[in-house]
Every structure is written in structure tokens, then in C-alpha cells.
Amino acid sequence: MRTPRFPAPRFPVPRVPVLACVALLALIPLLSGCLTRSSTVGDQFSGFIVVAASPNVGPAAPTFDVPASIAGSVSVTPYPGDAAVERPSGGNPNAITGKVGSQLTFTNLTTGQFSQLGDIISSALDAGATITLGATRRGEIVRVRGTATLTGLTPQTYYVSITVEFGGTVVATNGTTAGESAVTWIPEPGQSDEFNADAKYADPATAAMPGWTTFLALLCLGIVALVGAIAYRFRDRSARYVPSGAERVADRPGFVTKLGDFAQRQKAKRAHGRATSTADAATGDGSTGSGAVGADTDAADRD
Known part of the structure; x- marks a missing residue:
């Protein structure tokens, strides 16, 4: 008959620490x-663009048509005006004299938004002008590349300037630097020109990774x-239950019990055989000794 087993008492585990662990793991x-590198937060660009023309060019001064996708990051004001920035250095100092137009100020544009500025500038000029702008990153270097095809514009009639401010130090450019992180380009009307600038700084999208x-x-x-x-x-902390020998035997499968009984019987037979052999050997030695004593007695009688 098997002895009934009782499960060890269990201590209740508090739910709050367990739920806290599950929440943290989730x-x-x-x-x-x-x-991972964010696809929406990365390099950002700020600066301003000025497009102006002589008053005799047309009834209205050049202005910018800003798409809704970047309307929240740019502002357009008349140029010259109270909100106009200082005239960029470099180029012909008289190029802006007597001209009127518009100034576009952009703040924290993403790389994709920055690339739209070229089309915005082109639309503010005559159909004979095409400007492209773009920015890429390679490691810690941010590169701005662009072209200006102004061959359709009459020289001395239009004025265009582009100023871009980077998030770090400018290490190479074909424009005019303003401080350590800003570059200005003033392409000449009637000609074609290229823009290039390299700035070195860590990627804002992955700077917080460490x-x-x-x-x-x-x-x-x-x-x-x-x-x-x-x-x-x-x-x-409860004491471990150790089953007795009888319980361990009772818990064995039937074939294991039979094998154990068979082994015990074989062991008993071998022990009995060895005991019998030892007894027979002892009996034989005793008989031999008695025969020898009898023979000695007969010889003594004859003498």
C-alpha cells in the first residue's frame, strides 16, 4: 500500500513585482x-534666400510660391524691408542696388524639404532659370550640392542669393562662409554655376544611441x-519529501520489479552453490584423515 503524498506548501508570490517585470520586459x-536611426529626425537646415529684380522688369516684384508641405517652416517677406537680413558679402556689391523682390527664410528643414527649395527659387524667376539643391550625409560629413542655370536671365537685371546654415562646422565650400557654419552663394544671371559645401558634425538621428x-x-x-x-x-523552504525504500520499490514498474527479483534469486543461488562446495570440500578432507589414522593403528597391532 502506497503512503499518500502531500504537496509542499506554496508561498504566495506578490503580483505587483511580477507585473512590474512583465511591463518592463514589454x-x-x-x-x-x-x-535605430530615425527616418524623420536627422539633419536640418536653416537659412534664407533672396530673389530680386529691377523695377522695370515687370509690374510685380519676384515672389515665392511656397508649397503647403513646408509652409510651417518658412516665411516670405518683401525685400528690401524691415525684416530683410543684412546683404550677403561677396560678389558685386552693387548687384542688389535698386532691385526689389522677396526674401524666403527657412528654419529646420529636413533633407527632403531642403531639396524642394530649388523648385521654389526657379518658380520665382523667369522660365529661363533652373536651380537645384540637395543634401546628403556620408558618415560625419554633410554635403550640399546644387546647380544654377541662369542663362535665360538678363545680366544686371536679377539678383539671387542663397544662404544655408549647417548644424556643424563647414570644412569645404566654393561659396562665401559666414562664421563657421553658414555658406552664401550668389550666382550670376546669364551664367551657369554650381554650389557645393561640406560640413562635419555627428548625425542628430543617432547621436543619442550611446x-x-x-x-x-x-x-x-x-x-x-x-x-x-x-x-x-x-x-x-519546506522540507524535501524523501520516499522510503518500500515506497520506492512500490513505485517501480512491474518489469523492473521482476528483473530485481530475478537478480536476487540468481544471487541467492550463487551464494548457496558456493556454500555447498565449501562444505563438501571440508567433508572430503576429514574422511582422508580418518583413513590414515586407522592404517597406522593396524600396523601397530601387527608389530
Whole structure:
């Protein structure tokens, strides 16, 4: 008959620490998204553009047609005017004299938005003008490249200037630098020109990665420590149940029991055989000794 077994008492595990661990583990995949490069937050560009023309060119001064996609990041004001910035240095100082037009100021444009500025400038000029602008990043270098085809514009009649401010130090350019992070280009009407500038600074989209990596590492270590502390605090301290020999035998499968009985019988037979052999050998030695004594007695009688 088997002895009934009773399960060891269990200590209740508090729900709050367990739920906290589950919540932290669920946040790890979400926080890991911060370690990847963002597609919407990266290099940003600020600056201003001036387009002006002589009053006799047309009834209206040149102006900018800003698309709705970047309307929140740019502002357009008359030029010259109270909000106009100082005249960019370089080029012909008399090129802007007597001309009127518009000034477009842009702030924190993304790379994609920055590339739209070329079409905006082209639309503000006559059909004979085409301007392209674009920006790319390679490692820690941000490159601005562009072209200005102003062969359809009458010289001394139009004025165009483009100023771009980078997020870091300008290391190479064919324009005129203003400080360490701004470059100005003033293409000549009636000619074709190219823009290029290289600035060196870390990518804002991934600059915070070391901090996030450290934070996630500490978070994971904290979760592991919390789980270990909970497991140790609420471990099973009850005495371990050790079954008796009879219970272990009773719990064995039938064929194991039969094999054990067979082994025991074989062992008993071998032990009995060895005992019998030893007894027979002892009996034989005794008979031989008695015969020898009898023979000695007969010889003595004859003498």
C-alpha cells in the first residue's frame, strides 16, 4: 500500500513585482526602436534666400510660391524691408542696388524639404532659370550640392542669393562662409554655376544611441536582479519529501520489479552453490584423515 503524498506548501508570490517585470520586459522592444536611426529626425537646415529684380522688369516684384508641405517652416517677406537680413558679402556689391523682390527664410528643414527649395527659387524667376539643391550625409560629413542655370536671365537685371546654415562646422565650400557654419552663394544671371559645401558634425538621428544603449543595458540588469530577488525571497523552504525504500520499490514498474527479483534469486543461488562446495570440500578432507589414522593403528597391532 502506497503512503499518500502531500504537496509542499506554496508561498504566495506578490503580483505587483511580477507585473512590474512583465511591463518592463514589454517595454524593451519599444525602447529598442530608439537605437535605430530615425527616418524623420536627422539633419536640418536653416537659412534664407533672396530673389530680386529691377523695377522695370515687370509690374510685380519676384515672389515665392511656397508649397503647403513646408509652409510651417518658412516665411516670405518683401525685400528690401524691415525684416530683410543684412546683404550677403561677396560678389558685386552693387548687384542688389535698386532691385526689389522677396526674401524666403527657412528654419529646420529636413533633407527632403531642403531639396524642394530649388523648385521654389526657379518658380520665382523667369522660365529661363533652373536651380537645384540637395543634401546628403556620408558618415560625419554633410554635403550640399546644387546647380544654377541662369542663362535665360538678363545680366544686371536679377539678383539671387542663397544662404544655408549647417548644424556643424563647414570644412569645404566654393561659396562665401559666414562664421563657421553658414555658406552664401550668389550666382550670376546669364551664367551657369554650381554650389557645393561640406560640413562635419555627428548625425542628430543617432547621436543619442550611446545613451540609449547604456539605459537599456541598465534596465535589463535591473529586471534580472528584480526577478532573482523575487525568486530568492519566495523560494520553497519546506522540507524535501524523501520516499522510503518500500515506497520506492512500490513505485517501480512491474518489469523492473521482476528483473530485481530475478537478480536476487540468481544471487541467492550463487551464494548457496558456493556454500555447498565449501562444505563438501571440508567433508572430503576429514574422511582422508580418518583413513590414515586407522592404517597406522593396524600396523601397530601387527608389530
